[in-house]
Amino acid sequence: MAHVLPSFPLTVGGGRFRAEYYLQGDEATARARAEDICIEQTIEFAPELVPPGGIREHVFGQLEVFERLGPDTHRAIVSYADELVAGELPQLVNVLFGNISMKPGIRLAWLDLSPGVLAAFKGPRFGVAGLRAMLGVPARPLLATAIKPMGLSATHLADMAYALALGGMDLIKDDHGLANQPFAPFEERVARVAEAIARANARTGGRTLYFPNVTGPFEVMWERIQHARQVGATGLLLMPAYCGLDWMRRVAEDDSLALPVMSHPAFIGSYVLDPRFGVSHAVVHGQLQRLAGADLSVLPNYIGRFASYSREDCAGVARGCQAPLGTLRPMFPAPGGGIDVGAFEDMRAVYGPEVTYLMSSNLHRAGPNLTETVQRFRARLEAFVAG
Amino acid sequence: MAHVLPSFPLTVGGGRFRAEYYLQGDEATARARAEDICIEQTIEFAPELVPPGGIREHVFGQLEVFERLGPDTHRAIVSYADELVAGELPQLVNVLFGNISMKPGIRLAWLDLSPGVLAAFKGPRFGVAGLRAMLGVPARPLLATAIKPMGLSATHLADMAYALALGGMDLIKDDHGLANQPFAPFEERVARVAEAIARANARTGGRTLYFPNVTGPFEVMWERIQHARQVGATGLLLMPAYCGLDWMRRVAEDDSLALPVMSHPAFIGSYVLDPRFGVSHAVVHGQLQRLAGADLSVLPNYIGRFASYSREDCAGVARGCQAPLGTLRPMFPAPGGGIDVGAFEDMRAVYGPEVTYLMSSNLHRAGPNLTETVQRFRARLEAFVAG
Numbered sequence: 001m002a003h004v005l006p007s008f009p010l011t012v013g014g015g016r017f018r019a020e021y022y023l024q025g026d027e028a029t030a031r032a033r034a035e036d037i038c039i040e041q042t043i044e045f046a047p048e049l050v051p052p053g054g055i056r057e058h059v060f061g062q063l064e065v066f067e068r069l070g071p072d073t074h075r076a077i078v079s080y081a082d083e084l085v086a087g088e089l090p091q092l093v094n095v096l097f098g099n100i101s102m103k104p105g106i107r108l109a110w111l112d113l114s115p116g117v118l119a120a121f122k123g124p125r126f127g128v129a130g131l132r133a134m135l136g137v138p139a140r141p142l143l144a145t146a147i148k149p150m151g152l153s154a155t156h157l158a159d160m161a162y163a164l165a166l167g168g169m170d171l172i173k174d175d176h177g178l179a180n181q182p183f184a185p186f187e188e189r190v191a192r193v194a195e196a197i198a199r200a201n202a203r204t205g206g207r208t209l210y211f212p213n214v215t216g217p218f219e220v221m222w223e224r225i226q227h228a229r230q231v232g233a234t235g236l237l238l239m240p241a242y243c244g245l246d247w248m249r250r251v252a253e254d255d256s257l258a259l260p261v262m263s264h265p266a267f268i269g270s271y272v273l274d275p276r277f278g279v280s281h282a283v284v285h286g287q288l289q290r291l292a293g294a295d296l297s298v299l300p301n302y303i304g305r306f307a308s309y310s311r312e313d314c315a316g317v318a319r320g321c322q323a324p325l326g327t328l329r330p331m332f333p334a335p336g337g338g339i340d341v342g343a344f345e346d347m348r349a350v351y352g353p354e355v356t357y358l359m360s361s362n363l364h365r366a367g368p369n370l371t372e373t374v375q376r377f378r379a380r381l382e383a384f385v386a387g
Numbered sequence: 388m389a390h391v392l393p394s395f396p397l398t399v400g401g402g403r404f405r406a407e408y409y410l411q412g413d414e415a416t417a418r419a420r421a422e423d424i425c426i427e428q429t430i431e432f433a434p435e436l437v438p439p440g441g442i443r444e445h446v447f448g449q450l451e452v453f454e455r456l457g458p459d460t461h462r463a464i465v466s467y468a469d470e471l472v473a474g475e476l477p478q479l480v481n482v483l484f485g486n487i488s489m490k491p492g493i494r495l496a497w498l499d500l501s502p503g504v505l506a507a508f509k510g511p512r513f514g515v516a517g518l519r520a521m522l523g524v525p526a527r528p529l530l531a532t533a534i535k536p537m538g539l540s541a542t543h544l545a546d547m548a549y550a551l552a553l554g555g556m557d558l559i560k561d562d563h564g565l566a567n568q569p570f571a572p573f574e575e576r577v578a579r580v581a582e583a584i585a586r587a588n589a590r591t592g593g594r595t596l597y598f599p600n601v602t603g604p605f606e607v608m609w610e611r612i613q614h615a616r617q618v619g620a621t622g623l624l625l626m627p628a629y630c631g632l633d634w635m636r637r638v639a640e641d642d643s644l645a646l647p648v649m650s651h652p653a654f655i656g657s658y659v660l661d662p663r664f665g666v667s668h669a670v671v672h673g674q675l676q677r678l679a680g681a682d683l684s685v686l687p688n689y690i691g692r693f694a695s696y697s698r699e700d701c702a703g704v705a706r707g708c709q710a711p712l713g714t715l716r717p718m719f720p721a722p723g724g725g726i727d728v729g730a731f732e733d734m735r736a737v738y739g740p741e742v743t744y745l746m747s748s749n750l751h752r753a754g755p756n757l758t759e760t761v762q763r764f765r766a767r768l769e770a771f772v773a774g
Binding site: 043059085091094097099100101106148152175177183265268305306364370 | 431478536
């Protein structure tokens with residue numbers, strides 16, 4: 001004899017959202033994994049103790065598609081009731097991949113969200129079109145860079161930013177390692193760099209945007225964001241693996257800020273590295289960032305020092321950033337990590353035309369004068385789009 | 388010709404902290420990975436463009452130990468200047484494993500933190516001794532359970548909690564899937580369950596603690612925590628993969644709350660599943676949770692439905708929870724996921740005496756009357772400790 005749950009009616013609206021999973025193992029193993037997802041991600045409870053009726057019919061995940069992709073790989077689509085999510089991003093991720101992240105052989109591959117779930121999310125405030133309008137760049141790939149490294153003073157970093165903006169860099173972000181170190185404390189750094197970029201913009205008539213890296217203890221995160229905006233930051237760099245995807249969403253949706261948001265993937269790679277488990281590149285670097293309101297998503301490029309990402313992985317991120325997702329705006333993938341001018345054209349073929357190239361080391365390697373280097377790289381981008 | 392960084396003196400205090408990494412590949416490959424960590428995790432920049440002096444000497448990571456563990460596995464210890472962390476938890480994790488999370492063949496295995504870094508963290512407010520004192524349980528393993536599943540009403544969940552508390556359950560938490568669904572809205576659920584547990588405690592003279600699951604949009608997180616405390620919650624369940632480790636730290640350190648914190652590992656498994664990359668169980672479920680102030684860390688047990696965790700993995704978590712870490716208090720590992728009474732003794736051998744057993748489905752399967760089942764299980768725990 002066991003303790004059986006009470007039986008009672010349950011009212012739900014009928015809307016369901018779907019997630020696609022890749023499952024390792026032969027047919028029996030993979031099917032068992034699919035059925036496990038339906039339970040583990042919803043009731044997380046002994047299913048035999050759930051009486052017929054409400055919970056069984058509406059709360060259990062439902063296996064809608066199960067098919068063979070290869071001898072040891074299967075594909076499943078599982079649907080969930082919209083009500084399980086309650087309009088909250090953490091709970092959406094929790095239903096999609098919370099506990100099963102701890103089980104092998106299951107990969108979350110793609111999200112197919114319902115109107116009921118999507119209604120809770122505003123997505124990118126600016127997106128591709130909004131950023132292009134801010135920058136006055138209608139067609140070519142955008143060019144971005146990071147000021148770095150840790151150890152430079154705020155004045156050094158501001159000088160570097162000035163030289164880069166003078167050359168016509170579209171977006172300048174802080175290195176994601178710049179926090180509040182004594183070398184270049186947050187408030188001083190952001191104020192000096194924002195001022196330097198504004199000065200360069202005034203001189204050239206350009207519109208270089210500045211995305212300071214805002215991290216740190218939650219006690220001061222909001223103050224830092226306010227400070228950044230007050231001293232002239234025109235964007236924000238956030239790292240959702242540390243502050244939480246939902247914090248990025250909250251910042252992106254804030255009308256009193258109304259700043260474009262760039263997400264950085266630090267500490268996020270362990271989700272994607274092995275195709276047999278974890279979460280796909282398209283979801284991690286694309287769909288989730290977009291739901292959380294990022295206008296740009298930094299990712300490691302398939303060429304460069306992060307050779308662990310393939311062309312297909314990166315193309316998947318572009319799909320996650322730009323494939324239809326309700327009324328949410330498309331956003332920019334921003335590949336970086338050792339890319340060079342020689343890769344520009346091939347990268348446009350992989351990511352499509354709506355892409356931001358993030359270059360740092362190879363920009364410094366390309367010549368002694370940063371301003372001239374940026375001018376040259378920008379001209380390359382303009383030429384191959386026109387050509 | 389390239390753009391070389393300016394040369395200038397850099398003042399640092401000399402304190403350094405250390406991290407242990409396991410590296411895949413033959414000696415040359417593994418050594419290249421170790422050297423890459425020293426650059427990627429600090430300057431993330433072309434090292435040849437950094438002049439001799441300050442940054443090169445103090446900011447670069449330093450490879451302190453490199454040794455062979457097997458034909459294709461090596462071990463490295465890398466040290467970093469305390470100043471890189473600036474006393475902030477997100478930046479500590481960022482230096483330890485930010486960008487290299489996106490590179491294959493590198494696993495963060497163990498943290499050996501310096502006094503300078505540890506000074507920034509308070510760790511568990513209660514820890515093992517504090518929780519034992521609150522509960523009046525000096526020696527035996529603690530018993531915990533979750534009220535679930537999604538779909539039950541707040542009244543149903545409160546009835547379940549009452550029956551469990553009446554039997555002498557030490558800790559009752561919400562299932563981590565209970566957010567703010569229409570079935571059992573957050574405010575009503577937490578108020579009803581807290582009241583039911585207080586009523587049971589008053590009847591028995593017991594001290595069952597209640598850890599509601601506090602999640603949701605950042606716009607209301609703090610209000611929900613306040614509400615939980617006001618209606619009588621005596622602990623909090625948080626999911627750092629969603630709210631951020633630093634948010635948990637901020638909540639745990641808040642003197643106006645002063646509540647014990649249990650961390651739940653939802654969405655965290657992808658870090659640990661493959662020993663060739665990611666982050667060790669000891670760090671993910673142990674050391675990081677402790678730095679962030681958790682008093683208990685839920686993890687999948689080596690016996691049960693998460694068979695992906697080995698005995699050694701779980702013993703590692705116990706070490707991460709309890710090995711010396713400056714003056715930070717030791718905390719409880721709280722293994723769950725399908726464990727049963729038959730596993731109690733073996734689990735105590737694996738985790739040591741300071742452990743919390745988290746049982747749900749098997750507790751409901753063990754008999755029709757939850758109160759009697761809890762009494763029986765508690766007696767088992769008391770007997771085998773006395774015996």
